[in-house]
Amino acid sequence: MKKILNQPAHYVDEMLEGMILAHPDIYAQPSRRVVARAGGAAEGQVGIVSGGGSGHLPVFTGYVGEGFLSACAVGDVFASPSAEQMAEAIRLADRGKGVLCLYGNYGGDVMNFDMACEMVDLENDISTSTVLLTDDVVSAPRSEAAKRRGVGGMVFAFKIAGAAADEGLDLAGVTAAAQKAADNLVSIGMALTPCIIPQHGKPTFELGENEMEMGMGIHGERGIYRSAIKTADEIADEMLDQLVSDQPLEAGARIALLVNSLGATRKRSFISFTAVSGPGSTLSG
């Protein structure tokens, strides 16, 4: 395992410590593995909270800040944070206007966020809403789009929901803006190399020396096929074809396209294409 680390078990906490030491004007850690804005959540605004496993930086933690998230709950690498951590993030985000929980559609996260929302409703009388990101087009067919996983699209959803909160929309308005973004987001990933979870120290699967996998998920979830490495043009064409066939575009539609790596302690050869339609486009949703 070629990673620059100390004790693998300390990786997540040291990563958070480093983020906060480097950017004390942006991030604060009011309790263990809960990151909030340094200056606290914005007064008079709806709060926005996300959360999920570590190992995907800058998602999710890095997006805490002005115009983005109010707070974030952080789990171990590829593992959901606890409901109690999520409830604490919601409490920190609340300024009396309610809190939107905006995160990727993964079983553990959904279960724990649902529990956290019940906790803050009962214990703190905080209103919450939930929008799940389901942008990974190859993780389930469109007819079962609610089963899809969330990947790079959440960056756009954080930005759009953050802008709606900054404009003073109420919880229903911020939730509707985030849901509209979620409905118009499509992503696809591909990989040249496997993931290595620091505490395991070994790849979670193998890819041959000249092999790629199309459609791989953010935790190394199986994609749609393996083949010899194709050219950059072929890979880009295929990925864009998958996105456009899932969310057909009319001529003149305006979209935003994000090409990113899927994040790792050492950069993996994962890339992801994400497209989101602009307000003037003809995408559904």
Place this chain on the structure above:
Amino acid sequence: MKKILNQPAHYVDEMLEGMILAHPDIYAQPSRRVVARAGGAAEGQVGIVSGGGSGHLPVFTGYVGEGFLSACAVGDVFASPSAEQMAEAIRLADRGKGVLCLYGNYGGDVMNFDMACEMVDLENDISTSTVLLTDDVVSAPRSEAAKRRGVGGMVFAFKIAGAAADEGLDLAGVTAAAQKAADNLVSIGMALTPCIIPQHGKPTFELGENEMEMGMGIHGERGIYRSAIKTADEIADEMLDQLVSDQPLEAGARIALLVNSLGATRKRSFISFTAVSGPGSTLSG
């Protein structure tokens, strides 16, 4: 070779084409492998030009833009651009106030930039000055600091020289600001994996499965030792010790620290530490 590419021979030109298509408001390519600001060099200001081989993005090309470089000449991967390309970059940067050539201390680049400066002096009557970046502390002892190579420090030098030009300083003033930055910059790199030049397709050297190399240069130049991979804390301590012993700091000195990867078509496990002293510090130079 696990890289997402088309024809390796087309990599540099396609990379430039992509940069300019993605950011037409920032970059323009007035002639082959010469990148300039989209709006042209700033009127009434000293121009700043850099150049060097490809394979180090965002250095050098990415730093063309407001407050940074006026233009840049781009070579093949790890190969100097030609004197004619450099002369063209200087011509594009010139607004009658002269041009600073600010680049890393590599033999081919120095030879070609010297030739380019003679060409534009004779053919275009453009005044030029030169500042070489020599921040890599392990590439030669301090007693032979002029032989050192330039690495991550050039980012600070570009920014500092760009600010001096924006403030309206003349060529001597911008050159002095850049030289003061260069004199106060120290960097060190380390690597877990070798470089693969796309057109060669094979690693330029081997590193064992549990091996790291301390002090490696930006093209894979030999470092100071190889060992089993150390912990993050040990690596950071050693790298900072090397920098501070080269440029001693007094208590209360203000420095800027940059931790970066050394860049590749696929991110390599190279990191580099660079420190530059602030105006109030007690570093020499």
